Amino acid sequence: MKRLFPVLFALSFTTVLLLQNLTPATAQISPSPRQEIRGVWLTNNDFDILRNRAKVQDTLTQLRRLNFNTIYPVVWNDGYTKYPSAVTQRMGIPYFFRGTEGQDVIADIISQARSQGLLAIPWFEFGFMAPLTSELASQHPDWLTQKQDGTQTSISAAGEVAWLNPFHPEVQQFITDLVVEIITKYNADGIQFDDHMSLPVDFGYDKYTINLYRQETGNPPPPNPQAQAWIKWRADKITAFMVQLNQAVKARKPNAIFAVSPNYYDFAYKLQLQDWLNWVRLGVVDELVVQVYRNDLQSFNSKLITPEILETQQLIPTGIGIMTGLRNRQVSMSQIQSQVRAAQERGLGAVFFYYESLWDYAPEPVAQRQAAFQQLFPNPARRDTSQITARKPSFNTISVPLYTKGSVGQRERGYFLEVAVAGGQPRRVLMDTGSGGLRVPREFLGNAPINRTGQIVREVLNDGTILEGELVYTSMRMGLIATEEPVPVQIVTSRQCVAQKPNCSARGNTPFSGIIGVNYAERSLPYNPLRKLPGNLSNGFIIAGDRTSGNSSLILGLTAQNRGGFNLASLTQQPAMNSIPGNRWDSRLNGVCLTISGSAMKNTCNAKMLADTGVISSFIDFKSASLMGKLKPGRLSPNNTLKLSIPRILDYSLAPGNRNGFNVWNLNVSPQLDQAMVVNSGIALFDRYNVLFDPVNGQEGFRLRS
Structure with a gap:
């Protein structure tokens, strides 16, 4: 059942941005005309009509005559499918809903709808809900979640119901199997989920979820079910499942409409853990119908102009769910007309709950009601699914957490970035601005397709570690954002130290954490995988390191807003390479001035500098010992105060420290250099500055943190 009663209280709007390690900061709006939704839900209450072929024909003919264009027949309700399901049959769950002639009711409705030119989008009404007494709940008590006091049910518009655990992999597989079965069995135009593809905020205190939360966070779930972090964690898990479910649907039918009909956003997120705005932004949702069931027109109108509605309708067809009546509570046609017109004036479609109350259970005569609907929809508005393709995320920029381990x-x-490679579990790999390419051990890989090349590649890191392994192409995902296509990855199977640096990271068989090199000066494969992020997210990034608070982040996608306050220096462009997409830039900044107290080096401005998160201790390489003056190779002492500057760009001074990663500076002689001096700032620079990398314009920027 849909939510039948108006919400009698309002919650302040808060756009919840964090999801599965992602923070959408700005949504990308691209205005374009959207097909108007004119739909109606066909519910359990309408089943006497749905089971009769002749009545179905009359119903759909009437809807088409009145210029409706979409129907949403219920297919999942009370723990039972409304169609003969092989999935539930294998579980021993009975099927009760044959037509009067023994026909498959859903097959008949979809077939007749197509002949009338109507879209038929099956409605997966109950989502994660099921009666506690249903065969489904009885057979799988471990699939149910519960409140903190052990209660397994809640009171909903459908009565007392239990909730399947949306975090349990077996529940997720069951739901996925049903949805894919519907799309496959009927070649359906799409699938619609509503406010029950969610979880009431009081639930999630079952053993499985408690253990999962403790495993991922190190803490038990908060006793307060409305604790912000606990809400976010559960909402993010549901979001992750919806992403996977969308992928399963699109794999079977790329132009299927993945539709959602939730409550208004603040209510949906805070009380139902349903972060549908991020579903839209992630490109998961193809159609949105927000339920606004209320009698007062002013209250109704207030829900049509919220920021999330305005944003969504610029991206996908968007409509409003309008109550046309219940058997025990009729709604006047004048109220329906005023609400539909209010929606239409704002470019929104309308879907009515439910068919029987359009004109059969109504205070006005049938002919009068039908004439009024004809006035609301005087002209046809056909919907075309042939042009529907997989949507890309609509983020201009996102913020991804950086971890310390x-x-x-x-x-x-x-700084460690959490990535999933080839569909594997998310792993925290070292983010290195001094190298390019993703390099991981074999055990980080999942079961997604991998295109092997047979090519063995070799990479030597700054600390002297040699990485060897095969180059493959596969998927990479950060949180819920994936690369647009497979990217090259080195599967590291061998690590050793160069002879000159026997104390490299490979010494002692220390486990390899993986590296994601985000430099844009690649000379060979693999290349920086950030080049293949979708849309604006691939146009550069900002590292906002904060060792003091531990709240470090990688901001993907440069915008005019997040570039503000940076002093920008130009990089030198490198020749293009066929195997590497986009521009290549020498990431070493020119004209860096170097001063070291206690030496003859006073504002010497012929150095190059690399801002490198992959190096723990900073260093300066000299082409010859003569350039060092009285300085000797080895570690600088705290008395050798050091200053790095680029006029109008950077002014960085410090006293060398004695702890790795905290301003330790080493001097080296490297005859192979192509410059007199090359400075590697190491990770300590990022404690003081936010650093911007722009591969489109060839710029690197610095902004001093307060």
């Missing part, structure tokens, strides 16, 4: 291995300092 990797999934494996030990390191004194570093």
